[in-house]
Amino acid sequence: NNGVQAVMLRLMSTSSPAAASEAKDEAAKASKEGGDKKAVVINSYWGIEQNNKLVRDDGTEWKWTCFRPWETYTADTSIDLTRHHEPKTLMDKIAYWTVKSLRFPTDIFFQRRYGCRAMMLETVAAVPGMVGGMLLHLRSLRRFEQSGGWIRALLEEAENERMHLMTFMEVAKPRWYERALVITVQGVFFNAYFLGYLLSPKFAHRVVGYLEEEAIHSYTEYLKDLEAGKIENVPAPSIAIDYWRLPANATLKDVVTVVRADEAHHRDVNHFASDIHCQGMQLKQSPAPIGYH
Amino acid sequence: NNGVQAVMLRLMSTSSPAAASEAKDEAAKASKEGGDKKAVVINSYWGIEQNNKLVRDDGTEWKWTCFRPWETYTADTSIDLTRHHEPKTLMDKIAYWTVKSLRFPTDIFFQRRYGCRAMMLETVAAVPGMVGGMLLHLRSLRRFEQSGGWIRALLEEAENERMHLMTFMEVAKPRWYERALVITVQGVFFNAYFLGYLLSPKFAHRVVGYLEEEAIHSYTEYLKDLEAGKIENVPAPSIAIDYWRLPANATLKDVVTVVRADEAHHRDVNHFASDIHCQGMQLKQSPAPIGYH
Numbered sequence: 262n263n264g265v266q267a268v269m270l271r272l273m274s275t276s277s278p279a280a281a282s283e284a285k286d287e288a289a290k291a292s293k294e295g296g297d298k299k300a301v302v303i304n305s306y307w308g309i310e311q312n313n314k315l316v317r318d319d320g321t322e323w324k325w326t327c328f329r330p331w332e333t334y335t336a337d338t339s340i341d342l343t344r345h346h347e348p349k350t351l352m353d354k355i356a357y358w359t360v361k362s363l364r365f366p367t368d369i370f371f372q373r374r375y376g377c378r379a380m381m382l383e384t385v386a387a388v389p390g391m392v393g394g395m396l397l398h399l400r401s402l403r404r405f406e407q408s409g410g411w412i413r414a415l416l417e418e419a420e421n422e423r424m425h426l427m428t429f430m431e432v433a434k435p436r437w438y439e440r441a442l443v444i445t446v447q448g449v450f451f452n453a454y455f456l457g458y459l460l461s462p463k464f465a466h467r468v469v470g471y472l473e474e475e476a477i478h479s480y481t482e483y484l485k486d487l488e489a490g491k492i493e494n495v496p497a498p499s500i501a502i503d504y505w506r507l508p509a510n511a512t513l514k515d516v517v518t519v520v521r522a523d524e525a526h527h528r529d530v531n532h533f534a535s536d537i538h539c540q541g542m543q544l545k546q547s548p549a550p551i552g553y554h
Numbered sequence: 555n556n557g558v559q560a561v562m563l564r565l566m567s568t569s570s571p572a573a574a575s576e577a578k579d580e581a582a583k584a585s586k587e588g589g590d591k592k593a594v595v596i597n598s599y600w601g602i603e604q605n606n607k608l609v610r611d612d613g614t615e616w617k618w619t620c621f622r623p624w625e626t627y628t629a630d631t632s633i634d635l636t637r638h639h640e641p642k643t644l645m646d647k648i649a650y651w652t653v654k655s656l657r658f659p660t661d662i663f664f665q666r667r668y669g670c671r672a673m674m675l676e677t678v679a680a681v682p683g684m685v686g687g688m689l690l691h692l693r694s695l696r697r698f699e700q701s702g703g704w705i706r707a708l709l710e711e712a713e714n715e716r717m718h719l720m721t722f723m724e725v726a727k728p729r730w731y732e733r734a735l736v737i738t739v740q741g742v743f744f745n746a747y748f749l750g751y752l753l754s755p756k757f758a759h760r761v762v763g764y765l766e767e768e769a770i771h772s773y774t775e776y777l778k779d780l781e782a783g784k785i786e787n788v789p790a791p792s793i794a795i796d797y798w799r800l801p802a803n804a805t806l807k808d809v810v811t812v813v814r815a816d817e818a819h820h821r822d823v824n825h826f827a828s829d830i831h832c833q834g835m836q837l838k839q840s841p842a843p844i845g846y847h
């Protein structure tokens with residue numbers, strides 16, 4: 262079985278003490294690029310050395326400090342984009358109409374400026390995973406119980422959404438009033454989701470599931486405009502090429518396609534999480550879909 | 555260079571589309587053990603299949619859902635345990651004496667019951683990394699800026715501390731009033747650290763650095779009692795054997811030794827983070843020590 266082989270390969274690659282210490286070295290070091298210029302000189306004092314360089318597949322230098330080669334992946338664009346959770350229970354319907362009603366002002370605000378829309382909405386999309394993951398972490402500590410991997414799964418989702426933002430902000434630059442709006446919206450949404458998740462994780466995950474369904478729809482519209490030439494199909498930002506392992510000549514269209522596939526995976530994870538709660542269970546009772554993208 | 559080779563090996567092991575899809579499969583699946591008995595039947599509905607099994611190095615089934623084979627590591631026990639950040643500035647001194655004064659009631663409460671002490675304090679130790687990571691995540695979103703890898707580094711620390719707890723709760727079972735105490739302490743400490751980190755991350759990381767220095771001291775005392783036979787050197791819990799890649803006949807002494815090495819790494823990371831702030835910089839300006847353990 263290939264899956265087993267892949268695991269074994271990973272295990273082997275870090276199982277000897279020497280390899281483990283190398284892996285530590287790799288991770289401790291990093292290039293100075295990827296954002297800022299100034300360098301800290303005292304690193305080695307705390308045993309944290311940053312002399313060696315990470316490299317890409319092709320041997321060129323890894324230039325990001327915000328993510329590492331082993332966090333990159335090839336998106337599974339074969340995922341079913343049309344899958345939809347039919348709202349059955351009253352809770353489902355409230356979640357569904359909450360999302361639908363949020364869509365209305367959003368459509369009016371952004372019209373068809375999909376680049377800007379994507380950038381702005383990803384600042385919100387990266388909140389639920391972080392809040393959910395943190396609350397499950399605190400719960401695991403408080404109750405002295407396992408997590409079933411859900412802390413990691415939700416934090417992975419949050420990080421993936423943040424990488425969407427890091428990508429789209431290369432395409433559309435936020436203006437000052439957009440920055441102000443983001444700060445306000447984050448303040449409200451963080452607290453609302455925090456409270457919502459404490460009160461009903463079932464409802465919270467369902468809402469996110471439906472938000473992801475809308476995100477898929479928006480990215481499909483974005484793709485239509487790119488194909489019709491209404492939005493310029495610029496080259497893909499280099500951060501996106503490295504993160505999703507895209508070819509060097511990839512374009513914005515390729516980026517939107519893989520981002521849309523990510524959203525479809527988040528949809529599945531969140532509807533699944535809600536379904537677990539609907540069956541009267543807690544998330545930890547069913548192993549989390551880790552690395553599902 | 556071996557470090558580069560290790561990275562290349564990792565890249566190769568996931569760079570082909572087939573391998574990437576295998577890696578996804580590995581992750582999506584998981585065994586049903588590791589905590590609870592009931593199984594969810596609707597998983598495959600959301601494209602999340604859990605039929606295949608993960609395996610250990612030796613081919614036996616992987617029984618944990620809360621962590622995966624590729625998260626395990628060999629602790630670097632050669633780390634300098636005596637390194638200490640001499641408090642120089644007023645802030646350093648306040649941080650130092652805050653921690654020292656917290657030590658006093660803790661010593662009286664636990665006396666030399668180190669198993670219980672470790673279990674209780676790890677529920678607190680796993681909070682700062684999660685709070686710091688979350689606040690940096692939200693900040694990255696709000697300001698449309700990179701993180702330098704610090705979100706991940708702090709979340710890794712939080713997860714590592716949580717694994718300490720998962721280990722020690724196999725050795726010492728919490729009693730009802732201890733559970734009640736943990737809930738209270740978490741409520742207070744989470745909010746205090748949240749606020750503290752917002753006001754002064756420099757101070758917050760320094761406090762954690764000193765807390766880790768105290769943790770190293772406590773684990774050294776724990777080891778002394780184990781060596782002197784005052785505490786029974788029971789076999790290591792199986793979760794610890796898998797997480798730290800310990801030999802099958804490892805004992806509690808081995809576990810305490812690797813946990814202490816972890817704390818020394820956290821000490822370095824947190825003093826380093828505080829040092830960056832002391833130099834008038836933000837964390838993202840210096841690459842984070844990811845996978846430093």
Ligand SMILES: [Fe+2]
Pocket residue numbers: 383386421422425520524
């Ligand atoms: Fe997204």
Ligand SMILES: [Fe+2]
Pocket residue numbers: 386422473476523524527
């Ligand atoms: Fe999403």
Ligand SMILES: [Fe+2]
Pocket residue numbers: 676679714715718813817
């Ligand atoms: Fe710890």
Ligand SMILES: [Fe+2]
Pocket residue numbers: 679715766769816817820
């Ligand atoms: Fe620690």
